[in-house]
Amino acid sequence: MRIETLDVLRCPYCGGRLSLVDSIFHRRTDNQIHDGILGCHCCIFPLVDGIPVLHVLPAATVARDHLQAGRPELARRAMFGLDNDSDAEAFDAVASSNTATYRDTVEALGPNFEGGYFLYRFSDPTYIVAQAVARAVGATVLGGKRRAIDICGGSGHVTRTLLDLSEMPPVLADLYFAKVWLARRFTAPGCEPVCCDGNAPMPFARGTFSFAMCTDAFMYIWTKRQFVGEMERLVEARAPGAEPGAVLIGHTHNERTWTPSHGQPLSPEGYRDLFETFEPRIFGEGNLFTDVVAGGPLDLSRRDSQDTLDKSPALAIVASRHPGVFAKHPLTPPDTAAGELRINPLYTQEADGDRVRLTLVFPNEEYADEYGACRQYLPEALTLDRSAVAALSSGRVSGEFVELLRRKVIVDLPKRYY
Ligand SMILES: [Zn+2]
Known part of the structure; x- marks a missing residue:
C-alpha cells in the first residue's frame, strides 16, 4: 500500500x-x-501483503495474530483461506511465479473460489454496459486527476477500465482478500486494493473521491441505505465551488422482474428513495446495451419511462450534479491495447491454409441462457487471415481490428490472463 x-x-x-x-x-x-x-482510536487491523484489511471477520483476527508474531506468510495464508499445508504450498508456488497466469492462480485457490466465467468476463453483455457507463461518467467527473473507487469490485474487471481515466490510482474495495490481491496483480495493476465490508461504513474520509461506483453487487448488500449514504459521503465536494462528483450503481436487479442470482433487489422507486443528498437518475440497462452494441453514443440524457424501468431486469443508477454527466457520450475505441489483444476465448480456432476459421461456442447451456445476448455483437462464425491473427501481438488497434475489438471478437485482456 x-x-x-x-x-x-x-x-x-x-x-x-x-x-x-x-x-x-x-x-x-x-x-x-x-x-x-x-x-486507530478503537482497534487494530492487519495490513497483509500490501493490502489493509479493515474488517474484523475471523480471518482478519487470525492474520493480525500472525503479524503480531512476525509471521507474514501465515497471515497471507489466513487471508486467502488456505488452511491445509499442501494447498497453501501449492498456492505460494504459483503466487511467487513470474509466469503463472490469472487462470493458474484462480485454479490454485480451489474450485470454490471463482467458479463461473471469468475467462469470458470482458465480453459479456453485463460487462460491456458497465464498462461504457463507468468510463463515460468517470471520464467526466475525474478530469484526469481526481480519484475513483470501485466498491465490491471483486477481482477488478471494471476497476481495470478506470485505470487510464486519472493519474490518481483507483481504489478497489472488496470483502474478499484473494480477489483484490488478484486484481492488483493481474486485472487492474496499479489500483490500490482495500479489503473491507460493504455492509459496514466505508473506511475512507469524506470527499476522498470524485467517482464512487459499484456494479453487479448492490443487490447483495443488505445495508443498502447506509451503503448509498456512504457513497454520497465519499464524493461530497470538499470545498464550495469544487467540481461535483458522481455515484454510479450499475447492474442492480429489479424487484419487479426475475433474474438468475437475484439477490435482495428493490423496485426502481425503492432505489431512488435511498438517495438523500443527490437526485439519482435510473436507467433500464436494455437501452444502454443497445447504445453500446450500436457503437455509441451512450445516451445518459435519456429519461426512461416508468414502464421501461418496471420491465428492466437490471437497472443502472447515476447520481451527480455535474452538468456533463447526463449527456450523450461517444464511445471512442482505444488505439493501443491496454493489455494483450487476443481472439475471444468463446471462439474455437481452426486453421484453413492462410486463414483461420472462428466459430462461436458457448461453454455450456447456462452460459447461453444468462449471457446469450452477446450474440448481438459476436458473429456465429468468421474467417481471418493468419497474418492478421499474428499481428494481434503488436497491440495496435487499427484497420479491421477496430471493428473486431468493438464487437469483442478480439478482446483486450490483462497480460498473463490465461
Ligand atoms: Zn477505530
Whole structure:
C-alpha cells in the first residue's frame, strides 16, 4: 500500500485516522507498507501483503495474530483461506511465479473460489454496459486527476477500465482478500486494493473521491441505505465551488422482474428513495446495451419511462450534479491495447491454409441462457487471415481490428490472463 493512502483511510467503526504501529512487526519502504498493523482510536487491523484489511471477520483476527508474531506468510495464508499445508504450498508456488497466469492462480485457490466465467468476463453483455457507463461518467467527473473507487469490485474487471481515466490510482474495495490481491496483480495493476465490508461504513474520509461506483453487487448488500449514504459521503465536494462528483450503481436487479442470482433487489422507486443528498437518475440497462452494441453514443440524457424501468431486469443508477454527466457520450475505441489483444476465448480456432476459421461456442447451456445476448455483437462464425491473427501481438488497434475489438471478437485482456 502506498504510504499516502493512509491520509484517506479511516476506521470503519470509530472514523479515526489509521497509522502504522511502529512498535510491532512491520515491513515497509519509503513509500510503501508491505506488512504491519494499522491502529486507530478503537482497534487494530492487519495490513497483509500490501493490502489493509479493515474488517474484523475471523480471518482478519487470525492474520493480525500472525503479524503480531512476525509471521507474514501465515497471515497471507489466513487471508486467502488456505488452511491445509499442501494447498497453501501449492498456492505460494504459483503466487511467487513470474509466469503463472490469472487462470493458474484462480485454479490454485480451489474450485470454490471463482467458479463461473471469468475467462469470458470482458465480453459479456453485463460487462460491456458497465464498462461504457463507468468510463463515460468517470471520464467526466475525474478530469484526469481526481480519484475513483470501485466498491465490491471483486477481482477488478471494471476497476481495470478506470485505470487510464486519472493519474490518481483507483481504489478497489472488496470483502474478499484473494480477489483484490488478484486484481492488483493481474486485472487492474496499479489500483490500490482495500479489503473491507460493504455492509459496514466505508473506511475512507469524506470527499476522498470524485467517482464512487459499484456494479453487479448492490443487490447483495443488505445495508443498502447506509451503503448509498456512504457513497454520497465519499464524493461530497470538499470545498464550495469544487467540481461535483458522481455515484454510479450499475447492474442492480429489479424487484419487479426475475433474474438468475437475484439477490435482495428493490423496485426502481425503492432505489431512488435511498438517495438523500443527490437526485439519482435510473436507467433500464436494455437501452444502454443497445447504445453500446450500436457503437455509441451512450445516451445518459435519456429519461426512461416508468414502464421501461418496471420491465428492466437490471437497472443502472447515476447520481451527480455535474452538468456533463447526463449527456450523450461517444464511445471512442482505444488505439493501443491496454493489455494483450487476443481472439475471444468463446471462439474455437481452426486453421484453413492462410486463414483461420472462428466459430462461436458457448461453454455450456447456462452460459447461453444468462449471457446469450452477446450474440448481438459476436458473429456465429468468421474467417481471418493468419497474418492478421499474428499481428494481434503488436497491440495496435487499427484497420479491421477496430471493428473486431468493438464487437469483442478480439478482446483486450490483462497480460498473463490465461
Ligand atoms: Zn477505530
